[in-house]
Amino acid sequence: MEAMTNDLSLRSLTKRFGDFVAVDDISLDVPTGSFFSILGPSGCGKTTLLRMVAGFEEPTSGTISIRGRDMANVLPNERPVNLVFQHLALFPMMTVAENIAFGLRRRGVRKDESRTRAEAMLERVGLPGYGDKRIAQLSGGQRQRVAIARCLVLEPSVLLLDEPLGALDLKLREQMKVELKKLQAKVGTTFIYITHDQSEALVMSDRVAVMNRGRFEQVGTPQELYGQPATPFVARFVGDNNAWAGTVESAADGEVVLRTDEGFVFRARGMEGCGAGSRVNLYLRPEAMRLDPKDTSNLNMFRVTLKAILFDGANSRLLTVTEQGHELLVRLPQNRTFDNLEPGREFAVGWNPSSGICFVEDGADCRGLDGEDA
Amino acid sequence: MSASGMKQSRLAFWLFLAPVLGWLLLLIVLPHLDMLYMSLRSGSFSHPGWTLTNYQAFFEEPIYWLTFARTAGYAVITTAITLVLGLPVAFYIAKVVRPGLSGALMVLLLLPFWVSELVRVYGWMILLRESGVINFFLLRLGIIDTPIEMLYNDATMIMGLVYTSMLFMVVPLVSVMESLDDSLVEAAYDLGASRLCIWRTIIIPHSKPGITSGCIVVFMLSLGNYLTPNLMGGKNSLWFTEQIYNQFIASFNWNQGSAFGFLLLALSSVIVWAGLKLTRQKLGEVAS
Ligand SMILES: Nc1ncnc2c1ncn2[C@@H]1O[C@H](COP(=O)(O)OP(=O)(O)OP(=O)(O)O)[C@@H](O)[C@H]1O
Ligand SMILES: [Mg+2]
Numbered sequence: 209m210e211a212m213t214n215d216l217s218l219r220s221l222t223k224r225f226g227d228f229v230a231v232d233d234i235s236l237d238v239p240t241g242s243f244f245s246i247l248g249p250s251g252c253g254k255t256t257l258l259r260m261v262a263g264f265e266e267p268t269s270g271t272i273s274i275r276g277r278d279m280a281n282v283l284p285n286e287r288p289v290n291l292v293f294q295h296l297a298l299f300p301m302m303t304v305a306e307n308i309a310f311g312l313r314r315r316g317v318r319k320d321e322s323r324t325r326a327e328a329m330l331e332r333v334g335l336p337g338y339g340d341k342r343i344a345q346l347s348g349g350q351r352q353r354v355a356i357a358r359c360l361v362l363e364p365s366v367l368l369l370d371e372p373l374g375a376l377d378l379k380l381r382e383q384m385k386v387e388l389k390k391l392q393a394k395v396g397t398t399f400i401y402i403t404h405d406q407s408e409a410l411v412m413s414d415r416v417a418v419m420n421r422g423r424f425e426q427v428g429t430p431q432e433l434y435g436q437p438a439t440p441f442v443a444r445f446v447g448d449n450n451a452w453a454g455t456v457e458s459a460a461d462g463e464v465v466l467r468t469d470e471g472f473v474f475r476a477r478g479m480e481g482c483g484a485g486s487r488v489n490l491y492l493r494p495e496a497m498r499l500d501p502k503d504t505s506n507l508n509m510f511r512v513t514l515k516a517i518l519f520d521g522a523n524s525r526l527l528t529v530t531e532q533g534h535e536l537l538v539r540l541p542q543n544r545t546f547d548n549l550e551p552g553r554e555f556a557v558g559w560n561p562s563s564g565i566c567f568v569e570d571g572a573d574c575r576g577l578d579g580e581d582a
Numbered sequence: 583m584s585a586s587g588m589k590q591s592r593l594a595f596w597l598f599l600a601p602v603l604g605w606l607l608l609l610i611v612l613p614h615l616d617m618l619y620m621s622l623r624s625g626s627f628s629h630p631g632w633t634l635t636n637y638q639a640f641f642e643e644p645i646y647w648l649t650f651a652r653t654a655g656y657a658v659i660t661t662a663i664t665l666v667l668g669l670p671v672a673f674y675i676a677k678v679v680r681p682g683l684s685g686a687l688m689v690l691l692l693l694p695f696w697v698s699e700l701v702r703v704y705g706w707m708i709l710l711r712e713s714g715v716i717n718f719f720l721l722r723l724g725i726i727d728t729p730i731e732m733l734y735n736d737a738t739m740i741m742g743l744v745y746t747s748m749l750f751m752v753v754p755l756v757s758v759m760e761s762l763d764d765s766l767v768e769a770a771y772d773l774g775a776s777r778l779c780i781w782r783t784i785i786i787p788h789s790k791p792g793i794t795s796g797c798i799v800v801f802m803l804s805l806g807n808y809l810t811p812n813l814m815g816g817k818n819s820l821w822f823t824e825q826i827y828n829q830f831i832a833s834f835n836w837n838q839g840s841a842f843g844f845l846l847l848a849l850s851s852v853i854v855w856a857g858l859k860l861t862r863q864k865l866g867e868v869a870s
Binding site for chain 2 (some may be wrong): 263
């Protein structure tokens with residue numbers, strides 16, 4: 209019964225290239241009709257995972273099932289999934305309509321019928337009347353939509369998208385993010401979207417899996433990943449974070465008191481293993497810090513000096529530095545009190561203990577560690 | 583400064599072009615002009631002068647134009663067979679094997695061309711003749727009990743021509759297939775296409791320029807080949823080049839021979855032109 213509500217289920221999926229493990233024991237369920245993203249740095253195995261689902265790579269071990277049907281020994285041209293390629297792979301020798309009708313024709317749909325359906329699909333992705341154009345005549349964003357239309361017209365159970373916005377410029381990417389999300393809501397097809405851009409994943413997805421070195425670090429809603437990262441990698445990779453190395457002085461009820469290497473004593477949330485005496489990294493979001501708070505009760509307090517203003521409209525941040533030279537990003541409040549800041553100005557910074565998260569040091573390089581414990 | 587630079591580069595342009603133009607003029611244009619002149623002259627010493635009888639002879643004497651039709655027909659068949667064999671070979675070299683290995687395979691393909699065509703054809707003859715290697719083994723293995731003559735028939739001749747032309751088909755095909763994006767093939771596969779359908783809709787349309795240039799080269803080479811049809815073909819499988827040879831050397835009728843030479847050039851050009859028209863292509867696109 210459970211299998212029926214999941215469009216895609218992976219069980220212990222592994223892929224090795226020689227000694228190298230590209231995808232390492234991944235299990236996953238993607239519910240019907242959801243927008244699911246796989247987010248991870250370059251080379252973490254995202255494309256390999258997707259190509260196994262599409263059937264282009266044979267898993268070393270593990271199973272893939274789509275709508276409850278096992279995909280072992282099912283060829284790519286017979287799987288109920290379609291893949292939007294990283295570089296789109298539109299057929300330059302065909303017109304837009306022929307590209308979209310390609311899959312229908314292969315299924316034996318008659319020529320005029322498939323043409324009509326291609327036209328209808330073009331209308332759906334906002335390109336009515338583009339059927340007779342050649343691929344070379346389209347803009348990047350239009351090609352994007354044709355590539356998606358070419359798959360959607362086949363009504364796949366699952367649509368796989370491999371960083372389809374990667375080749376677009378920033379402005380268009382922002383626009384296409386929203387359009388993709390709207391399109392998915394409209395057609396209701398399950399989308400599995402892979403990207404190394406965390407903002408794409410957060411904006412579009414119902415759920416996101418964060419992938420690192422062939423493994424899933426955490427699977428959850430964008431809010432969960434951002435607010436309750438399960439691993440230090442997720443804390444670093446999803447959204448901006450300030451990192452601080454230190455040692456736990458005492459721990460109780462999930463709260464720790466730690467002394468940072470510069471000597472600040474802070475209270476913060478402690479994750480598993482953060483017992484007294486352990487080396488930890490503290491992660492603190494730029495927006496968690498308040499500048500010159502009036503009410504300082506129950507806040508961790510320290511002082512910083514403004515180094516530079518990183519203006520980015522509503523998302524502007526301040527690059528600040530502590531007396532000991534530790535750099536921190538602090539979000540610029542939007543209430544105009546800090547409109548005329550000059551570098552060199554000093555602030556008191558306060559933050560709530562519940563918004564800082566401590567993880568046991570994982571040896572990864574992060575800002576503020578200064579190379580110790582290499 | 584820039585004006586003198588311009589002048590210099592123009593000078594360099596002409597300097598580089600001069601040998602090419604000279605080569606074209608000396609080896610192609612002049613002999614052909616001479617041949618054209620000769621083909622239009624009467625061969626008899628009693629009535630020298632301008633005449634079209636040399637060309638007339640081609641159309642009036644069935645043995646001549648039938649030989650040409652046969653030659654052209656077999657050249658087309660050779661081209662078709664070479665293409666059908668060359669496509670998978672080229673795809674294998676360009677797309678399937680590792681890049682390092684594809685270079686080695688190209689060298690292997692080139693290797694037979696290290697030896698002269700004459701030696702290559704004799705190689706085939708040693709293999710195929712009645713007392714040849716293949717017959718020897720077939721007899722030894724008891725598969726046959728009297729040796730078979732495998733030489734001197736049309737099938738063997740075509741096989742020889744295909745063998746000789748293979749490289750000229752595979753090289754342009756490999757270079758055009760190397761530019762094919764792998765993901766196009768995968769995308770077609772993903773959208774439900776079968777292997778045959780991928781060939782028909784993606785690989786062949788993409789390879790069209792290579793196919794056309796390979797076909798033109800192979801067709802022209804086969805049509806103008808002299809050795810292979812002469813040595814491997816049967817007594818009654820006359821090739822048009824042999825007719826030309828006969829006119830020049832056996833009959834010593836240079837005027838008739840020149841006319842045949844010109845007809846070969848003209849008719850083969852017409853066939854290539856018709857082929858391009860039929861597949862809706864232009865020569866310029868193919869060469870680029
Ligand atoms: N055919 C292969 N043979 C050997 N190693 C491979 C092969 N394909 C991929 N890899 C390796 O597997 C790892 C994961 O590759 P993959 O293409 O899945 O990364 P990715 O997450 O898609 O990266 P990107 O974001 O850069 O596209 C890489 O380190 C890569 O070198
Ligand atoms: Mg990739």
